[in-house]
Amino acid sequence: MRLLMKGNEAVMHGAIAAGCRAFFGYPITPASEIAEMASLLLPDVGGVFIPAESEIAAIQMLFGASSAGVRAMTASSGPGISLMQEGISYMAGALLPGVIVDVQRAGPGLGNLGVEQGDYHQVVKAGGHGCYKTPVFAPNSVQEMCDLTIHAFDVADRYRTPVMVLADGALGQMMEPVTITTSAAPEPEKPWAVTGTAQTRQNLITSILLEHEKQEMHITGLERTYAEIEKNEVRWEEVRTEDAEILIVAFGISSRIARAAVAMARAGGVRVGLLRPISLFPFPARRLRQLAGKVYAILVLELNNGQMVDDVRLHVAGITPVELMRRTGGMMPAAEEVAEALRKMEKECVGNQA
Amino acid sequence: MWEIKHSRSASFYDRFERKGGNTEITHYCPGCGHGVMQKLIAEAIDDFGIQDRAILVGPVGCSIFMYYYLDVGNISASHGRAPAVATGVKRARPEAVVFCYQGDGDLAAIGGNEILHAANRGESITVFFINNGIYGMTGGQMAPTTPLGQRTTTSPRGRSFEVEGPPMRMCELLATLDGPAYIERVALTNARQNMRARKAVRKALRNQVEGRGFSFVEILSPCPSGWKVPPEEANRWVEKYMVPVFPLQVFRDLDHSDRLPKGIDVSKGGGIPFAADPPVPAAEAPEGGSVARGTIGEEALTLSGFGGQGVLFAGMALAEGAMREGLEVTWIPSYGPEMRGGTAHCHLRLSRQPIASPWISRPTSLIAFNQPSIGKFAHAIQPGGLLLANASMVKEVPDRKDIRIVRIPSYEIASELGSAKSTNMVMLGAYLELTGAVDQESILAAFVEKGTRPGMLESNRRAIEAGRRAAVEAEQA
Numbered sequence: 001m002r003l004l005m006k007g008n009e010a011v012m013h014g015a016i017a018a019g020c021r022a023f024f025g026y027p028i029t030p031a032s033e034i035a036e037m038a039s040l041l042l043p044d045v046g047g048v049f050i051p052a053e054s055e056i057a058a059i060q061m062l063f064g065a066s067s068a069g070v071r072a073m074t075a076s077s078g079p080g081i082s083l084m085q086e087g088i089s090y091m092a093g094a095l096l097p098g099v100i101v102d103v104q105r106a107g108p109g110l111g112n113l114g115v116e117q118g119d120y121h122q123v124v125k126a127g128g129h130g131c132y133k134t135p136v137f138a139p140n141s142v143q144e145m146c147d148l149t150i151h152a153f154d155v156a157d158r159y160r161t162p163v164m165v166l167a168d169g170a171l172g173q174m175m176e177p178v179t180i181t182t183s184a185a186p187e188p189e190k191p192w193a194v195t196g197t198a199q200t201r202q203n204l205i206t207s208i209l210l211e212h213e214k215q216e217m218h219i220t221g222l223e224r225t226y227a228e229i230e231k232n233e234v235r236w237e238e239v240r241t242e243d244a245e246i247l248i249v250a251f252g253i254s255s256r257i258a259r260a261a262v263a264m265a266r267a268g269g270v271r272v273g274l275l276r277p278i279s280l281f282p283f284p285a286r287r288l289r290q291l292a293g294k295v296y297a298i299l300v301l302e303l304n305n306g307q308m309v310d311d312v313r314l315h316v317a318g319i320t321p322v323e324l325m326r327r328t329g330g331m332m333p334a335a336e337e338v339a340e341a342l343r344k345m346e347k348e349c350v351g352n353q354a
Numbered sequence: 355m356w357e358i359k360h361s362r363s364a365s366f367y368d369r370f371e372r373k374g375g376n377t378e379i380t381h382y383c384p385g386c387g388h389g390v391m392q393k394l395i396a397e398a399i400d401d402f403g404i405q406d407r408a409i410l411v412g413p414v415g416c417s418i419f420m421y422y423y424l425d426v427g428n429i430s431a432s433h434g435r436a437p438a439v440a441t442g443v444k445r446a447r448p449e450a451v452v453f454c455y456q457g458d459g460d461l462a463a464i465g466g467n468e469i470l471h472a473a474n475r476g477e478s479i480t481v482f483f484i485n486n487g488i489y490g491m492t493g494g495q496m497a498p499t500t501p502l503g504q505r506t507t508t509s510p511r512g513r514s515f516e517v518e519g520p521p522m523r524m525c526e527l528l529a530t531l532d533g534p535a536y537i538e539r540v541a542l543t544n545a546r547q548n549m550r551a552r553k554a555v556r557k558a559l560r561n562q563v564e565g566r567g568f569s570f571v572e573i574l575s576p577c578p579s580g581w582k583v584p585p586e587e588a589n590r591w592v593e594k595y596m597v598p599v600f601p602l603q604v605f606r607d608l609d610h611s612d613r614l615p616k617g618i619d620v621s622k623g624g625g626i627p628f629a630a631d632p633p634v635p636a637a638e639a640p641e642g643g644s645v646a647r648g649t650i651g652e653e654a655l656t657l658s659g660f661g662g663q664g665v666l667f668a669g670m671a672l673a674e675g676a677m678r679e680g681l682e683v684t685w686i687p688s689y690g691p692e693m694r695g696g697t698a699h700c701h702l703r704l705s706r707q708p709i710a711s712p713w714i715s716r717p718t719s720l721i722a723f724n725q726p727s728i729g730k731f732a733h734a735i736q737p738g739g740l741l742l743a744n745a746s747m748v749k750e751v752p753d754r755k756d757i758r759i760v761r762i763p764s765y766e767i768a769s770e771l772g773s774a775k776s777t778n779m780v781m782l783g784a785y786l787e788l789t790g791a792v793d794q795e796s797i798l799a800a801f802v803e804k805g806t807r808p809g810m811l812e813s814n815r816r817a818i819e820a821g822r823r824a825a826v827e828a829e830q831a
């Protein structure tokens with residue numbers, strides 16, 4: 001059954017389908033509808049919603065529920081995600097699964113409520129302290145707000161790590177038809193959890209390891225997990241890359257603009273394809289390198305000051321020129337402008353080398 | 355006379371294997387109050403037979419390693435956040451006996467907000483607050499509870515009212531809230547007071563076992579190392595310098611068993627609000643052009659007006675109807691502070707193909723509810739497109755020959771129908787008539803599914819149909 005709903009609502013329907021039974025949240029535009037839906041829906045499935053006193057507390061309540069072996073989540077926007085970084089680091093250190101949704105707005109500081117993707121660095125590069133990472137999935141449709149939230153729960157439990165869903169105000173507020181899906185994997189047993197039973201009494205959830213050797217072993221273990229994640233959990237989407245001479249790379253909502261631009265540029269005879277990273281960590285590095293070897297130039301489109309472009313340049317490693325097109329502050333590039341940039345790029349690069 | 359048990363409780367590990375080094379003795383300094391308190395807690399857990407159900411949420415501070423000693427479920431929280439963590443644990447596992455153990459830096463300084471709100475929610479947890487007037491673990495810095503005049507490494511001239519402010523009394527503070535069921539302050543000063551502390555610890559845990567609500571015990575406790583006094587003088591020091599600032603008393607003793615916060619109810623765990631369908635790879639794209647009966651294949655519609663005119667709702671209703679006809683749809687609003695009294699607009703795309711960008715820079719149609727909308731969007735309408743204006747508020751339309759311009763006095767029409775609020779439905783009806791984008795019955799079916807009351811449904815139908823007639827008349831004129 002297709003239902004018309006906001007991206008923020010789809011997140012919560014997905015979460016409940018995935019077995020999420022606790023949500024802790026503090027209101028912030030443009031993420032608040034997730035908490036509102038949680039407060040509406042969770043009690044009907046025996047779940048709990050708590051309006052936390054702050055994002056600092058919300059993430060720690062998530063820490064607690066997750067320690068007790070329950071699928072739980074929180075959601076916020078940039079300013080709140082900044083406050084949650086403490087808890088996310090502790091969760092990563094204590095090997096606790098959990099899902100955190102960032103519905104980005106424009107910043108820094110209070111910024112405004114416009115659509116921006118300026119949290120890429122703080123979310124993808126682990127904004128908290130210490131040696132850790134979190135898997136990050138970036139939806140680009142309301143359907144994916146649901147699907148990737150479900151997927152985030154599966155990945156979180158599989159690797160015992162917090163997982164982030166990086167959305168933005170547009171995805172949160174826009175409506176599209178959605179089919180509510182279910183978890184791909186059954187919720188695993190959690191013998192490590194502290195549940196108040198004889199079997200789990202000797203369990204300990206902590207992130208402190210005073211001895212340096214043990215801390216290093218712990219971090220090496222985390223690195224091994226991240227290597228597994230890089231092997232198994234890379235996701236991306238390609239549009240018309242088969243014969244592409246120019247590649248545009250964009251994630252999240254800007255990939256929708258890129259997609260429109262690809263269609264426009266193609267209509268004008270420019271052979272352009274889109275690579276959309278869906279997982280930002282792990283980054284689809286191998287595929288990007290392959291494509292970089294085939295195209296003459298790459299355009300990165302972002303709604304920020306150029307953050308993912310760092311990763312693109314890192315993996316392209318100079319074999320193909322990489323240019324950045326971006327808007328910030330809630331400003332939106334028109335698809336026509338992006339198509340024009342692609343045409344220009346083709347003229348310059350393909351013309352020269354052909 | 356009561357004295358501390360030397361035989362270890364079952365809830366107290368015999369050997370502290372997690373500790374490393376000497377596994378026979380605790381890591382606390384001689385004369386420290388932490389060891390005493392933790393034994394009192396272990397003893398109560400034994401006596402109530404709750405060892406398996408007990409979960410300790412530990413602090414950051416000297417007692418962070420309490421899990422070396424207490425053989426119960428252990429979770430170590432970040433600095434000050436134990437009450438938030440415990441909230442998550444208790445709500446997830448209502449059967450567990452969840453207790454926090456926090457120092458004064460942890461609870462009163464960095465964690466001030468978390469304890470305040472956990473107490474105010476009346477969480478069914480127990481909190482032990484070890485007030486030693488100092489930051490022990492980091493080497494004796496000033497805490498919010500340090501008495502006036504006391505020298506610490508960060509108040510080397512002695513704490514003063516003027517510079518650092520006076521000490522905070524947490525029991526008194528929490529007692530201003532309705533949430534807590536039980537609040538008491540005790541002190542580890544002499545055998546008699548230790549006995550009172552023991553009683554308070556037991557009561558606070560028993561309260562949770564019996565479901566009586568949030569319990570909070572503050573314990574004035576010696577930290578000879580932090581205070582730089584000999585261990586044997588530390589208890590007297592508590593009596594002399596702390597008790598006068600922090601009076602020993604019961605601040606609250608109530609039974610909140612009729613108002614406990616709700617935890618997860620596993621018996622309800624099965625139901626999911628919407629029947630979950632198996633994953634569908636792609637939306638069923640309708641064959642041919644039979645779906646939308648009009649001429650529109652790719653509609654890019656902007657609706658714009660004042661907040662409160664029902665602009666966003668009209669767009670949403672159209673989107674619902676279109677979805678029911680098998681079209682792909684995106685609806686994206688302007689949102690944020692604009693919604694309060696300012697302008698409101700939304701972009702709506704209807705297509706038989708998957709939709710790329712939800713934004714519209716060149717609309718095929720504009721529904722303008724007010725004059726500013728004309729200035730903002732009318733110039734961008736594609737040649738051959740439609741401008742549908744609410745003539746009740748739009749006095750001037752652009753001089754464009756390449757677009758179709760239709761004006762409808764929707765406010766007057768709606769008022770005649772007796773519901774001025776239906777202006778948006780009148781406009782929607784006119785739009786349906788002019789474009790044939792979606793069947794009005796699809797939209798009304800969506801209203802029915804959403805539970806719109808019959809009266810309201812009828813009123814919407816009348817408004818839509820009046821809009822259609824007005825559109826026909828306007829075209830003929």
Ligand SMILES: Cc1ncc(C[n+]2csc(CCOP(=O)(O)OP(=O)(O)O)c2C)c(N)n1
Nearest residue numbers: 414415416433457458459460488489490491
């Ligand atoms: C966010 C953060 N800030 C600072 C610290 C350093 N720190 C560790 S323990 C502590 C003070 C603990 O004092 P208290 O709560 O009074 O407990 P005590 O050691 O006296 O038992 C501080 C500031 C920390 N671990 N985390």
Ligand code: SF4
Nearest residue numbers: 382383386416490577
């Ligand atoms: S520093 Fe103070 S609180 Fe910490 S163990 Fe020593 S005496 Fe106890």
